[in-house]
Amino acid sequence: MSGFLDALVIAAVVVLVIVRQFRASRIAADRRWWVLPGILAVTALREPGLLDARHPATSALMLGSELIVALVMGAAWAWTTRVWVEADGSVWSKGTKAGVAVWFAGIATRLGLFGLGALMGVHQHSSTLMLGLAGTLLVRSGLLVLRAQSLHGTLPAQATAYGDRVSLAAWKERV
Structure with a gap:
């Protein structure tokens, strides 16, 4: 694909992920939660220019840094997502205001990495961002599925999670 x-x-x-983050959505552990991150990762890895040919070591270091930021951001985003069990036993999630802070911190860190790479003369391809986004989504989705599995079968009164005092939205979307 072109840049x-x-x-x-x-x-x-x-945009899709951020908009859906603030809607209550059902977590289905048996669904293929890894498909979208997998497609993004395969698309990113197929692109030539993932590493700068003139600065291979520095480019690889920048890519590794991007992936570390992506994984930390995915874990922090999953941790700041409110997860609860409904009376019927289904597990639901909804993003919190802290999740917005995680996004801003992640974007600021990525912009800083991009600026640092530009100062060092390293050409950074958009596939690096796509691979980082895939890592973020994969970690977040995987951790939410693990949290859902740990809460599955508990009574709603026993299901405590970050953001329990967040009011529930009337509209729920199935994922």
Whole structure:
């Protein structure tokens, strides 16, 4: 894909994920939660130019840093997501205001890494961002499924999670 098309895909996925984050959604542990991150990762890895040919070591270090930021951001985002059990035993999740802070911190860190790479003369391809987004989504989804499995079968009064005092939205979306 071209850089412009990569940017459009990244922007569309980020907007979709952020909008859906603030709606209550059912967590289905048996569904294929890894498909979207997998598609993004395969798309990113197929692109030439993931590493800068003129600065391979520095480029690999920058890519590794991006992936570490992505994994930490995914874990923090999963931790700040409110998870609860309904009376019927289904597990639901909803993003919190702390999740917005995680996104801003992640974006600021990624912009800092991009700026640092630009100062060092390393060409960074949009597939690096796409791979980082795939890592973020994979870690977040995986941790939410693990949290859902640990809460499955508990009574609603026993299901404590971060953000329990957050009011529930009337609208629920099935995932």
